[in-house]
Structure formats: C-alpha cells, structure tokens
Amino acid sequence: MKILVVNAGSSSLKYQLIDMETEKVLAKGGCERIGIDGSVLKAKGNGNEKVYEKDMPNHKVAIELVLHALRDDGIGVIKSMDEIGAVGHRVVASGEYFKKTTLVTPEVLKTLEEKTFELAPLHNPAAATGLRACMEVMPKTPMALVFDSGFHQTMPEKAYLYGIDYDDYKTYGVRKYGAHGTSHKFVSAEAAKYLGKKPESLKIVTCHLGNGSSISAVDGGKCIDTSMGFTPLAGVLMGTRSGDIDASAVEFLARKKGLSHPDTVTYLNKKCGVAGISGVSSDFRDLEAGVKEGNERCKLALDMFGYQTKKFVGAYAAAMGGLDCIVFTAGIGENTPSVRADVCEGLEFLGVKIDLKANEAKNDGSIRDLSAKGSKVKVLVIPTNEELVIARETAELL
Ligand code: ADP
Numbered sequence: 001m002k003i004l005v006v007n008a009g010s011s012s013l014k015y016q017l018i019d020m021e022t023e024k025v026l027a028k029g030g031c032e033r034i035g036i037d038g039s040v041l042k043a044k045g046n047g048n049e050k051v052y053e054k055d056m057p058n059h060k061v062a063i064e065l066v067l068h069a070l071r072d073d074g075i076g077v078i079k080s081m082d083e084i085g086a087v088g089h090r091v092v093a094s095g096e097y098f099k100k101t102t103l104v105t106p107e108v109l110k111t112l113e114e115k116t117f118e119l120a121p122l123h124n125p126a127a128a129t130g131l132r133a134c135m136e137v138m139p140k141t142p143m144a145l146v147f148d149s150g151f152h153q154t155m156p157e158k159a160y161l162y163g164i165d166y167d168d169y170k171t172y173g174v175r176k177y178g179a180h181g182t183s184h185k186f187v188s189a190e191a192a193k194y195l196g197k198k199p200e201s202l203k204i205v206t207c208h209l210g211n212g213s214s215i216s217a218v219d220g221g222k223c224i225d226t227s228m229g230f231t232p233l234a235g236v237l238m239g240t241r242s243g244d245i246d247a248s249a250v251e252f253l254a255r256k257k258g259l260s261h262p263d264t265v266t267y268l269n270k271k272c273g274v275a276g277i278s279g280v281s282s283d284f285r286d287l288e289a290g291v292k293e294g295n296e297r298c299k300l301a302l303d304m305f306g307y308q309t310k311k312f313v314g315a316y317a318a319a320m321g322g323l324d325c326i327v328f329t330a331g332i333g334e335n336t337p338s339v340r341a342d343v344c345e346g347l348e349f350l351g352v353k354i355d356l357k358a359n360e361a362k363n364d365g366s367i368r369d370l371s372a373k374g375s376k377v378k379v380l381v382i383p384t385n386e387e388l389v390i391a392r393e394t395a396e397l398l
Helices: 059-071 106-115 124-137 151-155 167-171 179-193 249-256 261-270 273-278 284-292 296-320 332-337 339-346 357-359 386-397
Strands: 003-007 015-018 024-030 038-044 049-051 086-091 143-148 202-211 212-220 222-228 325-329 377-379
Touching: 003 124, 003 386, 015 059, 015 386, 038 059, 049 059, 059 124, 059 212, 086 124, 086 151, 086 386, 106 124, 124 143, 143 386, 151 179, 151 222, 179 222, 179 325, 179 357, 179 377, 179 386, 202 296, 202 332, 202 377, 212 296, 222 296, 249 261, 273 284, 273 296, 273 386, 284 296, 296 339, 325 339, 332 339, 339 377
Parallel strands: 003 086, 086 143, 202 325, 325 377
Antiparallel strands: 003 015, 015 024, 024 038, 038 049, 202 212, 212 222
C-alpha cells in the first residue's frame, strides 16, 4: 500500500508518498506561499525534481497540484490516484479529545475544528484546511489524523498535571500534552533496534533539538514525561521561544512592556530563546560563528541551551530510576557536536562518557554511536523520520 503523508501549515503543505512494503519514499515535496503571491511547488520523484510556479490561492488547489505532480511526466510515481491507500495528516494538538491516531469521520472532523483550534491556533486550523482540501479532492480515500502529542499520552497524571486547581484542569484541559511525539517515538524505537534490545528493557532520554526542542523520558518503550507542556512554548529555551518561565515574570513583563496577554505570549514565542539572549540569531550555526568571533552573548545562549538540556536528562534519569541511552536528533541534535558535548559533560556520574572524536564526525545520515569505551550509558545520534511514523500509524489503523 502507498500512503500519502501531509503536513499542512498556514501557507505551506509538505508531503511524502511512502511505499509501505519497502518503507521507501517514492516522492516528496512542498508547496510554499499558498494564498500569497508567488506560490510554488517543489516536487521530487523518480530521482528528478520539478518546480511548479502556479497560483495556489488555497490548500485545495495546492493538493490538486501535488496529486498532479505525483502522476506527472518525469517525476510521476503513480498512474492513478486510486493507488494511494490512505492519507496521514500531521496534527500538532489533540488536547484530551484524541488519545491516538484516529480515522477521520464527520464527527472527528467536527471535534478537530470545534475543540482543538484554540490549543494550537497557528497549527491545527492549517491541518484542518489541508484535511478538508484532501477530502474534497480524494473523497473515497481514508484519512487519518496523527497527533504530535500522541506518543505522550502514556504519561502518568503526576507527570502531566500542573499544580493548579484540579477542577480547572478538568474544566479547561490545562495540562502538559507535549510535542514532537512522532520523533520521540521513532528515535527511541530505532535506538532499541540498534542496540539489539527490547524497548521494554530500556530507559532512554530522547533529545529532539531543532528550532523547537523537546526532551522525553522513554521508559520501557513508553513516554513517561516530556519537557514541552500545554503548548510547545515550555521546556528548554529554543530558537526564539523562551522555554519555562515563572508565570509571575510573564505578568510583570506584560505590565512593564505594556503588552496584552496574547502579545506577551507572542513575544515569548517569537522574540526570546537563543535569539533573544544572543541578540544575533535563532540559528545555531550563526551562534557558533559568533562564538568563534568572540561574541560573549552567543556563548551565553549556547551555554544556557546545553545547561538546560542537561538538567532535563538528569531529571528524567531520576524519574526513570536509571539511564541506558541518550539519543540526539533533529537539526541541532544531528548536526551540532558542541551542543551534544555540553549536554553530556558533567553526566559522568550517571555513567555517560562520549568519545569526543566520534562526536565531531560529520553527519552522514546514519545512526552514530558516540559512547566512549566503558560508557555505561549509550549515546546515539539518530536521524529522525516523523513522516515514516505518520505513514506507519496510518497503515496500522487501516
Ligand atoms: P525545525 O524542524 O524545528 O524547524 P530543525 O530540526 O530543522 O528545526 O533544526 C534547525 C536547527 O538546526 C537550526 O538552529 C540550525 O542551526 C541547526 N543546524 C545545525 N546544523 C545544521 C545542518 N547542517 N542542517 C540543518 N540544520 C542545522
């Protein structure tokens, strides 16, 4: 069976067509600037690439163009749309309305649109738009929703609750949901496979470090805690997000800066993190270049990121009562040796020891073992593959 994976943003739509027998990507690409001037689809298939510069006023036109590209001369990989067995849609927030990957029915669509938008106002409406567009263009094809928070649904109540009035949690659903679940799920399972162990026997901390970063404790194959919270603003400081901050400091900042509540949250999401600390950039490559030029604030931003990430690793080792493996993944986790070294430095007491030379080796897209000889804890770099998890879950559901 072939599964189409769709990741719709407010003005973008990324896709992959995956053959589930081989788990190979047959075609992939993305539409940019949907609803804006100059919209474009960059599509790959059959080892070729094609750029479609075509007006895409909405997601429906975008998905029609994607389906055309999948059958087009040169890059086409299917003859008919009937070859697509199902579509898996990435959805950021599920709240408590959906516990796992869910087949779309009219009722599911209603819940998605009426209940979850306010949990992820930037992401979930875009996903629903992409979903509706697909349903219109491919009315007979089954659609599945795969949630970023799905893998974190196994967290116990003591881990996901905030210390607020319990009735308010019940009434408003204010609790920790987590994010990047498909990535944490994928790399923790890959780690077990690589180590030749059963997932049930392993205590793993997975560090998904990218523009957005989250750290998870995976005990026996199940997530028991994660650093992101009610929204992806929580946890370690990120590219432009503040990470955890005292709620009173938020109110104080709002008052001093004369910002409304929503504007303050926008400030914490867009103007803070390593970009705010360094005053230079949210991109870790720019921060490293800054450090080389002697920029103290770039160094401070990187020091804070390493320190905060390390604290989560330690906390999760304590939560699990042990640690067998640390996994680094995503843009920074896969490509930035200095961050990995900062996180692991000082964790020798837990049995973590990395081989600094192996840590410096270039990312070749394979799984890499950074553990030094005699390290009790395995330290791995594993390229993430969120699309494959979405495709697998969609196929399993069918
Ligand atoms: P997201 O998917 O959350 O947008 P990524 O996982 O792509 O983010 O991570 C982006 C971060 O990874 C940036 O801060 C970037 O500096 C860092 N990075 C470092 N080296 C590389 C590289 N070679 N390729 C891509 N990203 C890199």
